[in-house]
Amino acid sequence: MLIVYAILALGLVGLLFGLGLAVAAKVFYVETDPRVDAVKEAVPGANCGACGYAGCVKFAEAVVSGEAEPGDCIPGGEETVAEIARILGKEVSMSASPIATVFCIGDNYRAADNFIYHGVQDCAVAENFNGGHKTCTYGCLGLGNCVRVCPFDAIRMGTHGLPVVDEEKCTGCGLCVTECPRDIIKLLPAGQQGHLVLCTSQDRGKTVSKACEVGCIACKACVKACPQEAIEMDGKLAVIDLEKCDDCGICAEKCPPDTIYQRGSIPTEADAEAAAAEKEKEEATA
Amino acid sequence: METLLSIIFIYIFVDNFVLHRFFGICPFLGVSRKMETAVGMSMAVIFVMTMATMVTWLLNSFVLVRYGLEYLQIVTFILVIASLVQLVETVLRKISPTLYQGLGIFLPLITTNCAVFAVTLLAVRMEFSFVEAIVFAVAASVGFSLALVIMAGIRERMEMAKIPDVLEGSAVTLITAGILSIAFLGFQGMLSL
Structure with a gap:
């Protein structure tokens, strides 16, 4: 008898709640657009x-x-x-998805540090601590805020201390662009060819060459050399207009600190390490 | 009045649901990563715990006790909580979309939260009156929220700290929870019912 009561009571309570929920679902139904x-x-x-x-x-x-x-x-x-x-049922209006590009090649080997930073491993924090540990106040601090913010796993921190963008994975969402406290990352239209000045420093040439071996020293050699007149000076920094650039590569040859690279052959960590090894060798022989 | 005040103090500090009774550890560790989600979860828990205790207390006194079916408490209370959360979700979605957006993802989580179940069961076991039971539920959920918010504050700071590799993630969170629990041990014996 006890079991019957238990089953009845529970069954009834369950039925009651079930009906209540069913009614509520009907009464409080929210129409959503499929x-x-x-x-x-x-x-x-x-x-x-x-x-x-x-x-x-x-x-x-x-x-x-x-x-x-x-x-x-x-x-x-x-x-x-x-x-x-x-x-x-709409017309497609497609904006070509751009790709994030890091405008700094001052890696651990070629850009000087002012001091060794042991604080919170966050670019924005490091930036506010005495102006950042890098001598160059425009260069990448290498603490990976862009890496952490990327929802697509498209950026990783290379062993040379600079972020490396995986162009396959990058969707051009631009989160890293806003995250970078030094505004080093820029979005460039995908598929477009051309050469880039991989530096954002607005410092005078002398200051730049002390801080970084590969920074733009504003010597204007590329501006004079470019047959397309695609390069202009933006303050103390050469900027290449990708619309005009025909990828001839003369600017890269003329550039004294080797700041200009072709899109698609931006130096990777392997290149950075090779360059560092070569330099060490030269120093050893000298 | 005095009983109500001591219930409030006891279940927020002395007999904290998370830090002393170890109920609701799962949301305590799960949603304490950010202050925002912690506050959202806290609000949802306060709301559901109070509602659930009211309904189960009435059901227990007027149905289960009357017909001598007290042994069905556990299973009925689970039923009540689950359907109540469902109901709240449906109603909320219609009448207050903003609140639904805020609590939205936390409500289904609470269905299977042992802290909610413990409150409803304890309210009956402790033989509280209806008003006492409601105050108890509010106090217990506020205690839960307190623990959750403290934990979220600590964890937000830990995000910025340099933590040894071996301790990163769950390990350091559990250690923190343990230390927090020890800290709350200080309230022990201050007041009892």
């Missing part, structure tokens, strides 16, 4: 925030309501944008 879910499925779902919305769900809602454009999802790339446009 397109929002469809868009949510289509986007990468990394919640990177590159679109300017707080997460992919918010972006999906904004796209469906017409507030945002499908092309605003930069990490999604062409496929995702086409898919969102298909769901909404």
Whole structure:
């Protein structure tokens, strides 16, 4: 008898709650646009925030309501944008996804340090501590804020103390650009060829050459050499206009500190180590 | 009045649910990484614990005790908590989308939270009156929130600190939780019911 009561009581309570929930689900039903879910499925779902919305769900809602454009999802790339446009029956307006590029090649071997930094391993903190441990006040501090902020695992810290961007994985979301306290990382259109001045220093030539072997010393050799007149001085820094650059490479040959490189052959950690080894050898023979 | 005040003090500090009774350790370690989520979770727990205790207390006194079915307490209370959380989620989504956004992800987590279950069960076992039970639930959940917020504050600072490799992650979190628990041992014996 006891068992029957127990079963009855529990069964009734369960039934009551079940019915209550069913009624509540009907009464408090919230209509959601099925397109929002469809868009949510289509986007990468990394919640990177590159679109300017707080997460992919918010972006999906904004796209469906017409507030945002499908092309605003930069990490999604062409496929995702086409898919969102298909769901909404919209025209595709594609903005080519750019790629993050680190504008500093002053690695551990070639850029001097003012002091050894043992504090919190964070670029922004190091930057505020006596102006950073690097002698160059424009160069990469190498503590990897960009590495940590990247939601796509596209940046890693190389052994030479500079971040290395994996161009396959980089979606051009731009989080590293805003994260870098020294504004060293810039977004460049993918697939475009040309040469780059891999330095952001606005210091005078003398100051630069003391701090870094490969910094732009504002000698203007490249500006004079460029047959396309694609290089201009922005203060104490040479800047190459990628629209005009025809990739002839004369500037790279003329550059005394070797600051200019072709896109796609930006020095890697292996190059940096090889250069360091060579320099050591030269010093040994001298 | 005096009993209510001592219940509040006891269950926030002396008999803290997380640090002394070791209930709800899972959310305590899980969502204490950031202050923002810790506060969100705390709010959700305060809300659900109070609601659940009210419903289970009434159900226990007017159904289970009356028909001599006290041995069904555990299973019924689990049922109540689970459906209550579901109900709250559905209702909240309709009437207050902002609050739903804020508590959203934490509500389902609470369904399986042992701290909530412990509050409902203890409220009955301690033979509290209805008002006492509600005050007890609020105090216990505030105690839980206190522990969670303290932990989140410490962990946010630890993010910036240099921690030896072997201790990184869960290890240092557990050690911190232990030290925090020892610190709360200082309240022991200050007050009892």
